Amino acid sequence: MNLTNIGTVKDILSRHGFSFSKGLGQNFIINPDICPKIAENGNACEGFGVLEIGTGIGVLTAELAKRADKVVAVEIDERLLPILAETLADFDNVKIINEDVMKCDLHRLIDEEFAGLHVAVCANLPYYITSPIIMMLLESRIPIDSITVMVQKEAAQRLCAKVGSRESGAITVGVNYYGTVKNLFGVSRGSFMPAPNVDSAVIRIDLSKEKRLDEDSEKFFFKVVKAGFSQRRKTLANSLSSVMGISKEKVYSALKVQGLPEATRIEQLDMDKLIAVSAELMKQ
Known part of the structure; x- marks a missing residue:
């Protein structure tokens, strides 16, 4: 079944x-080159389980299932379940969970579904909830190796900006x-049905196993980042x-210690300076 053929898609729907x-925010991928590239770049391979967020009609799901040991897709729209039962009928390594990923116990899901496997996240994310989903995945510290997602082009530019540049934001620091x-x-807007009004891009976040700060320092650091x-x-x-x-004098004092x-x-501080200023403020 060709899930990127417009006629086939219209017929199924x-x-x-x-x-x-x-x-x-539903826009289904109809460009046949995109999903194989996401799967290839997204750790969909032997020894890996893939957590997909949002399935559409299963175009990316199928490409992930061809390559990874197992795919578990969390899809909020129950109307897609009978469609997916048809489009993914050939794959016995796919499980669809009808839930809102923001309310899902992902630690439990990974423990139960991906025992013995490395885990990667892949998704074509709805534009309106891109940042909350990415930050939820990062902050929850679920045991995953990478997050490969398609996002709005402007969001990709911000996510991939240099910390300490004008293009950076709180999400840049978080990532x-x-x-x-x-x-x-x-990815051009014509790659979707219906076509959105903006272009997209695929980004990949490789997660570090190291923890930069202890729990209290980390919480305070992100309060500073969000406030700034x-x-x-x-x-x-x-x-x-x-x-x-926080009094301005305390902030001036923390900046002075760093020679600032x-x-x-805040947008002028790179990651090391941000962490150092936050640590100085926390000390005070």
Whole structure:
């Protein structure tokens, strides 16, 4: 079954009475080159189990299942279940779980479904929930090797920006704190049905096994990051005093220890400086 052929897709959807949900950000991939590339770049191989988030009609799911030992896909839209039963009928190494991934116990899921396997995450993420899903995967510290996802082009640029550059944001810091990120390839809007109004890109995050900070320091660090970027055009002293109630004098003092001027903004700090300033503030 050719799941990237528009005629085939329309036929399947009409037989099942399926209509696209704008609320769920549904855009199904119809470019035949994309899903094999995501699977190849996303650790879908022998010895790996793949957790997929959102299935569409199973185009990426099928490519992952051809390569990995097992695929478990979490799909929120129950209307897709009968479609997937048809499109993935040839694969005995695929399991679909009808749940919201943001409410799913992923630690338990991985323990139960992927015992003895390395685990990778692959997904074509809805644009509206890209950052929350990525941060949930990172912050939950589930035992995964990599996250390979298709996101809006602008989101990819921010995710892959250099920490300490104008393009960076809180999500940039988060991703670089937990691992290393790479922009793999672009995907034009015409690769989807229905076509979105923006282009996309596929990125991969390789997770680090090392923990940079202890739990309390990490929590404080991310409070500083979120507060700083919530008012990114203000100086760090102004944003931290208004959001976290830290006195400007304390911020000036922490910046001074690092040889930084009082007018420093958060987007000007690289990862090492950010961690150092946060540690100094926590000490105070």
